Amino acid sequence: xxxxxxxxxxxxxxxxxxxxxxxxxxxxxxxxxxxxxxxxxxxxxxxxxxxxxxxxxxxxxxxxxxxxxxxxxxxxxxxxxxxxxxxxxxxxxxxxxxxxxxxxxxxxxxxxxxxxxxxxxxxxxxxxxxxxxxxxxxxxxxxxxxxxxxxxxxxxxxxxxxxxxxxxxxxxxxxxxxxxxxxxxxxxxxxxxxxxxxxxxxxxxxxxxxxxxxxxxxxxxxxxxxxxxxxxxxxxxxxxxxxxxxxxxxxxx
Numbered sequence: 001x002x003x004x005x006x007x008x009x010x011x012x013x014x015x016x017x018x019x020x021x022x023x024x025x026x027x028x029x030x031x032x033x034x035x036x037x038x039x040x041x042x043x044x045x046x047x048x049x050x051x052x053x054x055x056x057x058x059x060x061x062x063x064x065x066x067x068x069x070x071x072x073x074x075x076x077x078x079x080x081x082x083x084x085x086x087x088x089x090x091x092x093x094x095x096x097x098x099x100x101x102x103x104x105x106x107x108x109x110x111x112x113x114x115x116x117x118x119x120x121x122x123x124x125x126x127x128x129x130x131x132x133x134x135x136x137x138x139x140x141x142x143x144x145x146x147x148x149x150x151x152x153x154x155x156x157x158x159x160x161x162x163x164x165x166x167x168x169x170x171x172x173x174x175x176x177x178x179x180x181x182x183x184x185x186x187x188x189x190x191x192x193x194x195x196x197x198x199x200x201x202x203x204x205x206x207x208x209x210x211x212x213x214x215x216x217x218x219x220x221x222x223x224x225x226x227x228x229x230x231x232x233x234x235x236x237x238x239x240x241x242x243x244x245x246x247x248x249x250x251x252x253x
Contacts, residue, residue, distance in 0.1 A: 004044060009054040010244060016057060018045040024059070026075070037073065038080065051095050052180040058083075058093040058102065070104055072184060081186045083132065084193070090130075092203075097246045098210030099182035100138050103131045109200045125200040129215065132193045136185040140194055141211075141226035197229060207242040216240060221251065 006017035015027040016037075024045050027034040043062035050057060057073040063086045070093045073080040083102065084090040090106040107126040115122040133140065196213065203217040213224040221235035238253040 005046070005048065007048050007050060008244070009050045010052060011054055014050075014054065016048050016050070018048060020044075024048065024057075024073075037075075037078070047092065049094060051182045052097055052099045053182045056095075056182055056184060058095060060091050060093065070102075072102075072186070072189075074184075081189075083189055085190060092206055094206045094208070095134075095182070096208040096210040097180070099180045100134060100210050101131045101141075101208065102134055103129060103196075103206045103208055103213060105203050105206070106130050111200070127203060128200050129196040129198060129203050129206065129213070130193050131196065132189055134185070134189070135183040136188060136192070142194065142197075142229065196224065198224070198231060205240060205242070207246060209246050214240065214242060 002020040003017045004019060006015055008015055013029055015029060017025050017027065019025070022040045022044055024037045024039075025034050026037055037057075040061050042064060046060045046068070048057055048059040055075055057075065058070065059073070060068045060070050063069050065086055067086050067089045068091050069086050070083040070090050071080045072083055083093070084104070084106065088106050088108040090104055090108075093102055093104040095102055105127050108130075109126050109128050111125075112121040113124065114120070199218075201218050203215050205214075205216040207214045208226075211226060213226060215222050215224070216239050218233070219236060220233045221238050221240040222231055223234045224231045235251055235253070238251050240252070241250045243249065
């Protein structure tokens with residue numbers, strides 16, 4: 001079997017691979033068994049990835065109109081669901097590490113210009129980054145938080161600096177130990193798609209921890225703060241690859 005792409009699950013127990021027969025095959029490493037999840041009759045299954053809890057897959061498939069559509073696949077239900085529509089070319093889907101968002105690129109920004117060789121419209125630089133909230137009750141990170149407070153509200157007395165450090169360390173350990181559970185509400189998932197307010201361009205290698213979006217493009221490696229809606233080029237003229245778990249990154253300059 002000629003394997004085209006493969007992905008390890010986050011717990012290291014499974015491997016998903018695709019082959020030239022356009023099959024998606026799930027391998028149980030410990031049991032030394034495998035099963036074919038599905039076959040795509042229209043073409044190759046591109047860039048499969050596991051969700052943080054390893055219960056979902058995300059990938060792109062070519063449709064009959066030659067547009068790529070992003071799909072979610074429930075491993076427990078053995079069923080796939082479209083996330084994007086076949087009217088726009090979409091690719092490079094990735095889960096945020098906190099399991100709340102699905103980021104991807106899509107060619108759906110139409111800014112026509114006149115062609116320089118014929119009297120007709122031409123469309124260039126149509127790609128931008130988009131995301132959808134996986135759960136219907138997850139608020140958009142672009143919504144302003146309620147910072148209203150009153151003097152009548154009770155406030156705790158300030159803690160000593162040593163207690164603050166202990167509290168921070170305890171919170172960090174608690175966050176690390178807490179497993180991520182990905183909740184997906186399929187109904188209305190396409191209606192929850194939001195564009196990241198960046199210009200059009202060529203974007204790739206998307207990764208996010210749920211608070212910051214990292215990507216390659218526009219002259220280097222960028223970090224986009226979702227809450228502040230602030231973009232920063234953190235490694236000019238470089239490329240990056242973030243390892244699963246978002247604890248290590250490879251920068252190539």
